[in-house]
Amino acid sequence: xxxxxxxxxxxxxxxxxxxxxxxxxxxxxxxxxxxxxxxxxxxxxxxxxxxxxxxxxxxxxxxxxxxxxxxxxxxxxxxxxxxxxxxxxxxxxxxxxxxxxxxxxxxxxxxxxxxxxxxxxxxxxxxxxxxxxxxxxxxxxxxxxxxxxxxxxxxxxxxxxxxxxxxxxxxxxxxxxxxxxxxxxxxxxxxxxxxxxxxxxxxxxxxxxxxxxxxxxxxxxxxxxxxxxxxxxxxxxxxxxxxxxxxxxxxxxxxxxxxxxxxxxxxxxxxxxxxxxxxxxxxxxxxxxxxxxxxxxxxxxxxxxxxxxxxxxxxxxxxxxxxxxxxxxxxxxxxxxxxxxxxxxxxxxxxxxxxxxxxxxxxxxxxxxxxxxxxxxxxxxxxxxxxxxxxxxxxxxxxxxxxxxxxxxxxxxxxxxxxxxxxxxxxxxxxxxxxxxxxxxxxxxxxxxxxxxxx
Numbered sequence: 001x002x003x004x005x006x007x008x009x010x011x012x013x014x015x016x017x018x019x020x021x022x023x024x025x026x027x028x029x030x031x032x033x034x035x036x037x038x039x040x041x042x043x044x045x046x047x048x049x050x051x052x053x054x055x056x057x058x059x060x061x062x063x064x065x066x067x068x069x070x071x072x073x074x075x076x077x078x079x080x081x082x083x084x085x086x087x088x089x090x091x092x093x094x095x096x097x098x099x100x101x102x103x104x105x106x107x108x109x110x111x112x113x114x115x116x117x118x119x120x121x122x123x124x125x126x127x128x129x130x131x132x133x134x135x136x137x138x139x140x141x142x143x144x145x146x147x148x149x150x151x152x153x154x155x156x157x158x159x160x161x162x163x164x165x166x167x168x169x170x171x172x173x174x175x176x177x178x179x180x181x182x183x184x185x186x187x188x189x190x191x192x193x194x195x196x197x198x199x200x201x202x203x204x205x206x207x208x209x210x211x212x213x214x215x216x217x218x219x220x221x222x223x224x225x226x227x228x229x230x231x232x233x234x235x236x237x238x239x240x241x242x243x244x245x246x247x248x249x250x251x252x253x254x255x256x257x258x259x260x261x262x263x264x265x266x267x268x269x270x271x272x273x274x275x276x277x278x279x280x281x282x283x284x285x286x287x288x289x290x291x292x293x294x295x296x297x298x299x300x301x302x303x304x305x306x307x308x309x310x311x312x313x314x315x316x317x318x319x320x321x322x323x324x325x326x327x328x329x330x331x332x333x334x335x336x337x338x339x340x341x342x343x344x345x346x347x348x349x350x351x352x353x354x355x356x357x358x359x360x361x362x363x364x365x366x367x368x369x370x371x372x373x374x375x376x377x378x379x380x381x382x383x384x385x386x387x388x389x390x391x392x393x394x395x396x397x398x399x400x401x402x403x404x405x406x407x408x409x410x411x412x413x414x415x416x417x418x419x420x421x422x423x424x425x426x427x428x429x430x431x432x433x434x435x436x437x438x439x440x441x442x443x444x445x446x447x448x449x450x451x452x453x454x455x
Contacts, residue, residue, distance in 0.1 A: 001423050006346040011353045018443045025077045028090050031428045032069045032097055035420040040101040042416050046409040047206045048109055061104025069097040083442040085433040102145045106138035151186045152217035156429035161355055168234045175225050176241050183218040189260050203317050205402045208324040216421045219333045223340035232363045239372050243379035250383050254392040323394040330380050335418045341368040353445050355430045
């Protein structure tokens with residue numbers, strides 16, 4: 001996929017300082033189709049099964065979204081001379097397409113499949129109440145997914161160019177502090193708080209795939225930041241720093257969750273959060289005793305054929321979900337370590353219109369990949385050992401056992417997500433399309449914003 005994209009003509013053949021309108025329109029059409037509509041469709045099939053696509057009206061939502069997205073972009077290009085990218089119309093088309101498919105995904109999925117939806121079986125006797133609840137939580141799911149998309153778009157389109165204009169030492173500080181704090185505060189903390197609120201006794205590894213969207217953006221943009229550092233010494237220092245920081249950041253995820261729930265309780269005065277927070281706090285104080293519950297010989301964790309595990313304690317459900325989330329993150333991070341340096345290297349000839357590199361990197365691609373793989377694998381191994389046996393005692397053994405049970409569905413979905421949301425979407429984000437308020441010319445990439453933050 002990277003090779004195919006790198007062979008494209010992305011700048012105007014008559015003037016390399018201008019964007020190629022046809023190529024950018026094609027990137028939008030292909031990208032929105034695969035990393036928006038296709039991504040949600042594949043996730044729906046993986047989580048709910050192929051028969052659910054035709055048993056519900058999800059296929060109608062997919063069809064409506066595809067017709068709207070392709071039709072809008074084609075009509076804007078063929079029937080008008082309007083530079084739609086300049087007025088953020090592509091962002092509007094992206095948002096509306098995403099809303100359609102996410103709403104259809106949530107409404108047509110089984111209630112226990114959507115991480116942001118409680119068990120609604122008790123409401124089935126009252127169809128009107130049940131339908132209102134489904135619509136409400138579908139809207140919540142759409143808002144959560146839009147939060148992820150907007151945060152990633154703002155970070156990649158507007159903040160990464162600022163990062164690239166900094167001195168190397170400030171780039172390292174940004175990668176160590178700003179990057180994880182941005183995604184944690186704006187994306188993961190609210191998503192975890194909401195999903196943990198509705199955890200039931202029956203949980204599994206498939207519903208947690210909904211967080212892969214946020215993880216892909218976080219992981220890929222983080223790797224892009226590292227690969228943009230041009231000297232080997234600075235890159236090595238940054239990778240080691242990120243590895244050490246990740247170890248402590250991941251090791252404290254349960255305790256940060258307690259803090260977020262406590263803050264939500266104080267701000268929103270939610271009684272159900274109060275109970276959850278108290279249970280979580282009490283469990284975290286006795287991690288040495290609760291830890292055994294999280295792994296293979298647990299009496300409160302029972303394997304089930306229909307779902308992955310059945311738990312008796314909300315705290316154990318939270319730990320299983322966190323372990324699954326971190327497992328997916330490590331898988332995606334390993335993939336990103338391999339493809340982001342290749343993406344940066346192969347797209348370098350198009351740096352006039354793509355915000356990847358401003359200067360030629362002195363670090364060979366193989367050194368970037370090998371250095372990051374070694375450092376991150378050591379960090380991940382230490383984290384898994386310490387968090388499984390000593391710290392929060394997360395149930396990674398049970399989690400990986402269930403991931404392997406669904407490996408065909410999970411791995412294929414993560415591969416598809418990496419290719420589409422990881423590669424194609426990142427290219428869309430990094431394309432230097434002139435935007436109103438940032439540029440004065442509707443077609444030239446040489447505008448004040450890009451010039452002052454040259455990649």
